[in-house]
Amino acid sequence: MAAHIGSTQRPKSLMISFLIIAIMVAGGTAAAMVLRNPIHCILALTVSFAGIAALYLKLGAQFVGFTQIMVYVGAVAILAVFAIMMTQSRRIPVAGIFSRNASVGLFTASAVFAVLGWAILSQPGNGPAVQNTSVSVQQIGGSLMHEYVLPLEIVGLLLTAALIGAVVIAMDRKEDAE
């Protein structure tokens, strides 16, 4: 089966770009598991987010790729960084690179990887044949507005509710103070 995967004919440059992306994703995630300083872990994880975005772009999914950068690199990483700084700013270690329980982290990461890899490899026929379908952003917008307009509205409603909830929590209650 391994020979079958390797035998697919791809230009060499595509292989090289895939290798770079794979190193970015895997290296970033591994670093996030073993580094000591939580902020470093977030930054390492951001590298792997960017790598995944690059992978989406390589597969021709522009919209998903750019959204990945916008949401994960631009928002989730900042949010995570803020969360760490608000909760444990005093406990951020200054010395040392690797976490004390780096081995546990590495073990967890490799275990998850093994399970995922096994699940993919045991799939009969190794997944569907690759169809080179590049979906334009216009098509995505069209299907969101016509076919999937109800789910879109429901998601919008949910997000609005979450926003209002956040505002209510953050509001200082004047009655309590008096």
Add this chain to the structure above:
Amino acid sequence: MTQTVDQIFVLGKHWLLEYVPIAAKPIVSAVLSVIPIMVAFPLLFAITTWLERKGLGRMQNRLGPNRTGPMGLWQPIADGIKSLTKEDIVPLTADHVVHFLAPLLLVAAAFLAYAVLPVGRNMVLVNLDAGVLFFFAVGSVVELAVFMAGWSSRSKYSLLGAMRAIAQMISYEVPLVLATVAVIMQSGTLSTVEIVERQAGYTGLLPHWYVFTPWGILGFILFMIAATAESNRSPFDLPEGESEIIAGYYIEYSGFKFALFFLGEYLGMFATSGIAITLFLGGWSAPLSVLTFIPSWIWFFAKLLVLICIFIWIRGTLPRLRMDQLMSFAWEFILPMALINMFVAGVWHFMASGFVRWIACATLVIVPCVVLSALLKRKKKLQLRTYSFAE
């Protein structure tokens, strides 16, 4: 003849490419497209620093740089040599790797944004299907670079500056994107090249730019306000307010790394102005139909220089806002107006073109603007300022 001058850079690239073996063509072609961007915009940065110091000097009743070269024109070169020869000081407790990477990431993200900017006819690095989305995605990386700089310095001033900068960038990114959405609704595409093409053509003398519609002019103003805040410029320069937190997130940087932050900030400003030109000011097209003989790239850079001069003018005119003023301005005025603008753009799209549409949409823009500002003014309870600790 005019066409040759207009396409001179494109033709030059094709001419050079003929001397390259076929195997190396894609990579050489990419390099040949990237180099002009890497040269032109830093050069523009050098000119802008001189222009800004001269302009601000003029506004503040002084001379500005006048020692190096005629009218101080070699000042940017002197500045460059100075920052190259300065000692690179890194604080002892700083996080060295992150401290080193932050300015690089900032400049790299700023340069990436130029990939989708059409600087002339057929002069765009990549015509992405989702170009505008790419621009904002790359722009969001800047926030991370700012955080890295502020946090890794292990200085309270840096961290405060970074926090202010991130809060400001996140707040003003919303109106920035919403003002863009109105244009996308009208043009029906996310590709920067196609947005420029939709604004082509002239009625008599005047072009069909989006800025000449009610929603376009409001969108343009909102976009430029948000762009000023995004690039941390006065009156929104709280993240680096010299009198408050010295220099904000890059206070612990010296020498060329400091210059890189400076470069990144200005490159970001040029890129956002360039996108504003693309979205509202018709990109590289000429402002009057009789002026189309002038090459497209000259028009783009002329518009860019005009916007830069407006930025400098505003910096010399307005005082710095307070943090609460900054936030309430973003969330109470700019954001509702951007939402109303999207609605007006929708109305514009579905009404039959003509004089009635113009009047209706202009009313829909002006009335909410006046009402909202009147409401906010009443809430603020303006009165004489009383000082607690000074008299």
